[in-house]
Amino acid sequence: MTNDSALATLPNLRDLGGHRAADGAAVRRGLVYRADALARVDDGDFAALSRLGLRQVLDLRTAHERTAEPDRVPDGAEYAVLDVQGNHSTGGDLERLLTDPGAAAEALGGGGAAAFMLEVNRVLVTEPDANAAYSELVRRAATGPTAAVFHCTAGKDRTGWGAALLLTLLGVDREVVFEDYLASNPRMDRLRGAMRRRAERHGVDGDLLEPIIQVREEYLAEAFAEVERAYGTFDAYVSKGLKLAPDLITTLRERMLEG
Template sequence: MTNQARVVLPTAPNFRDLGGYTTHDGARVRPGVAYRSDALHRLSDDDLRALGGLGVRQVVDLRTEFERQSNPDRVPDGAEYTSLDVQGDHSTGADLVAVLSDPARARTVFADGGAERFMHDVNRILVSGADARAGYAELLRRVAAGPGATVFHCSAGKDRTGWGAALLLTLLGVPRETVFADYLASNGRLAHLQESFRAAVEGAGVDLELVWPMVECRTSYLETAFTEVEKVYGSFGAYAAEGLGLAPGDLAALRERMLE
């Protein structure tokens, strides 16, 4: 089942409700509880009011410190803001702007498929990195506890947010093909960001083809994350219990909150 819950925020085009999906056993993910998004620093006044009108009471920012300081979120009145940097000090969380501002360095870093390798590395780290495991566990507990709705996001809302959404939906029992469809839906929502990236890269004198794999969601990237789960933990259940430290009560609370 595709997600029928459609909320449009023109200044956050990758904002969407995770509700509406059907699980393996026929339950439905409750709309209006958890939203995924791209960054919220661009929100217009109208979209900020709309976000508040959806009952959003928690904003969880998965970005690095550099990203947060450069582009601080706009948060609805009365909402709690929390930063959960899921990349931390790992090299995949480094400031890519610095790399792209140096064409010679960028050619070295991204040569011979380097950008694609980087994306696979990111997806592995989002599963097994210590900062990622702590951050995603806290995100899930916050979604389960409320109050009100939670929106979680990174910059484009496709990779760090994409794994957060895949993790949440998988734990709720949503079929894998639906999880992948939700992940890939970012590609149709980020045209303006891709064009901005194109202009910045070309303006910096960097070959666009070298770095283009970084602006797309690809099935292979998410497959890498699920493969990392199996490789490191053996199963998704073991990943939740051992990797994320989620107790049975945590998972029960999440399902109680999110399923109808």
């Protein structure tokens, strides 16, 4: 499966490999994948997913999301919860905004939707639940059995920061990291339509949701800016926020880089 291919019922599944680090080394394919939730995968796409030989499924979603839509986990794969939002308010707010017209209008109107997304990206960098989950994601990518897939619901925000973190640790240029992040947009037409229909059934103006059901360059930029505000440098974020030892990062690079 290449970064250009997509499964109809798992459209944001893609290999983290194939990118090239600044020193010319390539990120190995077939080791770590990013995806949207594995809950609605049809049988044909599930068979294709199973052929990847997955041995870890790493779920970044909240307890509510996991209960409402449990993953379909391929045989032989360990399932692990790495809840990056825990009880933080941004984890539960989206559900309310999709179903409460008054709350949606108040929170998302007048630029509120974009502001909400910027806050989500700051939280992913600084909240203890997020730091613990992303630290475990890196550890499992470096030392756990492969192939592995990590995902949230749409595979764009929580998963997007996880991918940006891993690619940055592997030495991939920031420009390429942003390209990988923005590649979610054309893959989300199905989800975008489903979210709008669900919101509109509850009387919520679907147009209010557009900033939430997209990825935008400024969202990921805000996460990197929060790294600098909170920790000073990306390396300090890794060592002090994620509490990852240099030896583990070396192990990650040895596993995932070639050439």
